[in-house]
Amino acid sequence: xxxxxxxxxxxxxxxxxxxxxxxxxxxxxxxxxxxxxxxxxxxxxxxxxxxxxxxxxxxxxxxxxxxxxxxxxxxxxxxxxxxxxxxxxxxxxxxxxxxxxxxxxxxxxxxxxxxxxxxxxxxxxxxxxxxxxxxxxxxxxxxxxxxxxxxxxxxxxxxxxxxxxxxxxxxxxxxxxxxxxxxxxxxxxxxxxxxxxxxxxxxxxxxx
Ligand SMILES: CC(C)(COP(=O)(O)OP(=O)(O)OC[C@H]1O[C@@H](n2cnc3c(N)ncnc32)[C@H](O)[C@@H]1OP(=O)(O)O)[C@@H](O)C(=O)NCCC(=O)NCCS
Numbered sequence: 001x002x003x004x005x006x007x008x009x010x011x012x013x014x015x016x017x018x019x020x021x022x023x024x025x026x027x028x029x030x031x032x033x034x035x036x037x038x039x040x041x042x043x044x045x046x047x048x049x050x051x052x053x054x055x056x057x058x059x060x061x062x063x064x065x066x067x068x069x070x071x072x073x074x075x076x077x078x079x080x081x082x083x084x085x086x087x088x089x090x091x092x093x094x095x096x097x098x099x100x101x102x103x104x105x106x107x108x109x110x111x112x113x114x115x116x117x118x119x120x121x122x123x124x125x126x127x128x129x130x131x132x133x134x135x136x137x138x139x140x141x142x143x144x145x146x147x148x149x150x151x152x153x154x155x156x157x158x159x160x161x162x163x164x165x166x167x168x169x170x171x172x173x174x175x176x177x178x179x180x181x182x183x184x185x186x187x188x189x190x191x192x193x194x195x196x197x198x199x200x201x202x203x204x205x206x207x208x
Contacts, residue, residue, distance in 0.1 A: 018090070022082055023131050030096060031126060033070050035084055040068055040092040044116045053150045055176045068198060073099060079140070083111055085126050095120040096128035098136055101148055103171065103184060108146045109136050113159060119156070126162045133163055137189040146186045156176040160185040 019032030026133050033041075045058040045066060058066065071079030081097035094115030101110040111132045114123045129147075136142040147160040148171070165185035173180045 018040050018085070019083070024087070025131050027087055028124060028128055028131075029085045029087055029090075030131065030163070031085065032074055033067060033081070033083045033095075035067065035071075037092060038063060038067060039187070040083070040116075041095070043143055044094065044114050050114065050117050053153045053156070053178075055178050059143060070097075080201075081114075081133075082129055082132075084115070084124065093124060093127070096125065096132055096139070100131055101146065103146065103148065106142070106170070108186075109142050110146045111141070111163065112147070113164055115157070125159045129159055133187055133192070142189065144186050144188045146184060148182050149185050151181045151183050157183065157185070163187060164195065170195045 006067050007090050009159050018036075019034045020032045021029055023030040033180070042060075042063055048057050051057045070080040070082075077100065079098045081095045081099060083092050084094045084096050085092050092103045092115065096111070096113040096115075099112055100107045102108075113129050115125050134147050136145045146168075147156070147165055149156045149160060149175075151157075151170070165187045167183055168186045169184040171184060173182055
């Protein structure tokens with residue numbers, strides 16, 4: 001991967017409101033969210049089927065808080081969940097990115113992903129998750145990245161496995177009054193590099 005080491009001036013978005021582009025893959029553009037993404041985020045965060053693992057849909061206020069949390073993460077951490085757009089059309093189809101999460105008494109870098117239901121089963125989540133994993137290794141210098149997933153979320157567990165992750169442990173979260181066992185998956189940079197073909201592999205285009 002060619003590292004996106006300097007800030008990118010380029011922005012995207014169907015209507016020109018899009019935020020800073022962070023990463024590109026063959027089919028996708030990952031960019032920072034902006035307040036103008038509220039309606040697009042609602043299509044996932046207010047869809048009962050998509051939000052099954054969160055025990056229900058978000059209210060408008062919760063969607064706004066979610067969006068504000070990402071904007072605040074960009075400022076404080078330099079990363080967060082990013083908006084995922086289709087390269088061809090600029091349509092926002094989901095979210096994928098990196099966040100700090102608590103595990104084992106410390107904080108770990110997590111690859112997270114949520115996609116609009118109309119865009120499931122196309123491999124987009126795996127494509128985005130891989131490029132985020134590699135960004136964590138190659139740009140942010142992480143040695144290990146995690147995905148912490150509710151044990152009943154088969155689709156998400158499958159993405160983690162396709163992202164080269166293996167189960168390292170488990171934990172229980174309590175959310176909305178529900179006890180939720182989670183499985184902790186991770187991938188290491190060393191294992192990823194060991195899996196590379198001898199001549200290396202260019203996984204992503206940066207935004208420069
Ligand atoms: C988790 C989630 C992102 C997974 O989405 P997904 O579409 O199943 O995952 P992928 O993008 O990897 O797609 C894989 C599927 O696309 C298919 N596919 C089609 N074209 C493909 C391609 N070019 N490359 C790879 N897979 C492709 C695969 O065969 C697979 O099919 P299957 O689902 O029938 O087994 C989605 O279910 C979701 O948004 N859920 C709600 C939010 C959530 O729970 N997030 C996780 C919180 S931990």
